Amino acid sequence: xxxxxxxxxxxxxxxxxxxxxxxxxxxxxxxxxxxxxxxxxxxxxxxxxxxxxxxxxxxxxxxxxxxxxxxxxxxxxxxxxxxxxxxxxxxxxxxxxxxxxxxxxxxxxxxxxxxxxxxxxxxxxxxxxxxxxxxxxx
Numbered sequence: 001x002x003x004x005x006x007x008x009x010x011x012x013x014x015x016x017x018x019x020x021x022x023x024x025x026x027x028x029x030x031x032x033x034x035x036x037x038x039x040x041x042x043x044x045x046x047x048x049x050x051x052x053x054x055x056x057x058x059x060x061x062x063x064x065x066x067x068x069x070x071x072x073x074x075x076x077x078x079x080x081x082x083x084x085x086x087x088x089x090x091x092x093x094x095x096x097x098x099x100x101x102x103x104x105x106x107x108x109x110x111x112x113x114x115x116x117x118x119x120x121x122x123x124x125x126x127x128x129x130x131x132x133x134x135x136x137x138x
Contacts, residue, residue: 004027004128004129006027006028007030009030010028010029010030011028013028013030013035013037013058013062014027014028014037016058016061017037017039017047017054017058020054020057020058021046021047021049021054022046023039023040023043023044023046023047024039024040024043025037025038025039025040025043025047026038026039026040026071027071027128027129029124029125029128031121033064033065034064034065034066034067035058035062035064035065035066035067036067036069036082036125037066037067037068037069038069038070038071038125038129039068039069039070039071040070040071041070041071041072041073042070043070044068044069044070047068048068055068069081069082069084071129075093075098075126075130075132076091076092076093076098078126078129078130079091079098079100079122079126079135082122082125082126083100083111083122086102086103086107086110086111087103087107088100088101088102088103088107089101089102089103093132095133096131096132096133096134097132097133097134097135097136098126098132098134098135098136099135099136099137099138100135100136100137100138101137101138102137102138108137108138111137112137119135119137122135123135
């Protein structure tokens with residue numbers, strides 16, 4: 001399992017979401033244009049808010065796109081939550097590798113991204129919580 005290192009900005013965002021919504025936040029992953037907040041199981045609705053109000057408010061404050069994902073102790077369920085709204089036909093753990101079967105070629109392309117950028121970002125997030133080596137898309 002990877003090490004989770006949170007900088008001051010990530011901790012500040014986690015505290016902001018928790019104080020405004022009452023949701024328990026487990027992790028925060030920052031990128032230039034996006035913030036991924038991972039909340040405890042059952043807390044996603046509280047974090048998103050009625051009609052997405054909490055997310056919109058945080059997007060205005062941070063000037064970044066906000067994504068909320070719910071943590072799951074099962075790696076496959078966790079990944080399915082991270083890639084929503086994309087549909088997976090199937091997903092399986094084979095040793096220390098997770099294999100995702102995309103529903104169609106368009107979904108496969110969206111999962112992988114240009115130069116596998118999205119796939120490596122997904123892999124990095126999952127490795128923060130689970131002892132996996134890589135994610136493959138078929």
